[in-house]
Amino acid sequence: MTTPPVNSRAAAAATEAVSELAPEAFGRVLVLGGGYTGSRFATVLARHGIATSVSHRQPREPDPDLDPEATGGVTAPHPLRFDPANGILPSARELAGVTHVLVTIPPDGSGLDPVLDQLGDQLAAMPLQWLGYLSTTGVYGDTGGAWVDETAATVPGLERSRARLACERAWRSRGLPLQVFRLPAIYGPGRTPFNDLRQGRARLIHKHGQVFCRIHVDDIVGALLHNLALPAATRPETLILADEYPCPSSETLGYAAHLLGCKLPGLQEYDQIAATMSPMARSFWSENRRVSSALLRQGLGYRLRYPSFREGYRASLNPTA
Numbered sequence: 001m002t003t004p005p006v007n008s009r010a011a012a013a014a015t016e017a018v019s020e021l022a023p024e025a026f027g028r029v030l031v032l033g034g035g036y037t038g039s040r041f042a043t044v045l046a047r048h049g050i051a052t053s054v055s056h057r058q059p060r061e062p063d064p065d066l067d068p069e070a071t072g073g074v075t076a077p078h079p080l081r082f083d084p085a086n087g088i089l090p091s092a093r094e095l096a097g098v099t100h101v102l103v104t105i106p107p108d109g110s111g112l113d114p115v116l117d118q119l120g121d122q123l124a125a126m127p128l129q130w131l132g133y134l135s136t137t138g139v140y141g142d143t144g145g146a147w148v149d150e151t152a153a154t155v156p157g158l159e160r161s162r163a164r165l166a167c168e169r170a171w172r173s174r175g176l177p178l179q180v181f182r183l184p185a186i187y188g189p190g191r192t193p194f195n196d197l198r199q200g201r202a203r204l205i206h207k208h209g210q211v212f213c214r215i216h217v218d219d220i221v222g223a224l225l226h227n228l229a230l231p232a233a234t235r236p237e238t239l240i241l242a243d244e245y246p247c248p249s250s251e252t253l254g255y256a257a258h259l260l261g262c263k264l265p266g267l268q269e270y271d272q273i274a275a276t277m278s279p280m281a282r283s284f285w286s287e288n289r290r291v292s293s294a295l296l297r298q299g300l301g302y303r304l305r306y307p308s309f310r311e312g313y314r315a316s317l318n319p320t321a
């Protein structure tokens, strides 16, 4: 998966969110999993002068876009290796001084948490002030389209969501200053339907009553920063990060086609094409729920930059605007 570009609009939005933070409140931030969301979060912190490390399984070349000389001295996150399947762990030196950790790494193929498994004891012995764990709203299972919030029962229907809930519980049992963030589909630059539409691969699918929820990657970063700026005692242990507009995928695809000025593919009935879809794609259509971010927005006062996919798609299409 490509790392989203940190463009001027995103950088401006991030500056707004990050300005709530006091860099001196941080030792070093360790982001475990420098993928789509983790790299974005790490970059924003580093640009704000907070010492930040970010893990990858493979060795990384320095990102030319984040070369301090090219960015006028702006700091870049320090890449480190974390590849537990091959016995590659951060060194004691790389863990020294870490006060805040964000875990974006999903359960492994056996359903276990590779971070807890390999670093759990070390993290528990460190003087951490915050450990954010990115989870999924899949833990709520199928609600037939009904709304859920953080107080709803967790009844995961999919194997991967059951594994996720088990990992959440394992993290909660460690006595760490933990915040679990439950996410629906993540989108943003490079993760929109635009390329599928351009290349004729998009499918316009209808399933009666079916909606999907989503969150723009910059609102994940913004919400994490917002939580970090709150007094520790007021940070919820579990928080849903989602925009305000669950809707059918035909609506999002229709708007994406409108923005591109291209034709939509013909409408297909889900029941007639389900057998042609991959098991993973079918699993997304097997559950229907609306997840509420009222606690984030009204309870904690976070203002979504992208309250619906419309603002998010426009910004993703023209990321330098």
Ligand SMILES: NC(=O)c1ccc[n+]([C@@H]2O[C@H](COP(=O)([O-])OP(=O)(O)OC[C@H]3O[C@@H](n4cnc5c(N)ncnc54)[C@H](OP(=O)(O)O)[C@@H]3O)[C@@H](O)[C@H]2O)c1
Pocket (backbone or CB within 6 Å): 001, 032, 033, 034, 035, 036, 037, 038, 055, 056, 057, 058, 082, 083, 084, 085, 104, 105, 106, 107, 108, 114, 134, 135, 136, 137, 183, 184, 185, 186, 187
């Ligand atoms: N994508 C979605 O729509 C969505 C929806 C709900 C929840 N989530 C969850 O939210 C989190 C962040 O999502 P994302 O889309 O930003 O993730 P992502 O782009 O796939 O990045 C995941 C990161 O975790 C690392 N990683 C994965 N498995 C690993 C392992 N076994 N050992 C070590 N490192 C490993 C990857 O390492 P490399 O850099 O080496 O590849 C990558 O840096 C994930 O836990 C994801 O499951 C995602």
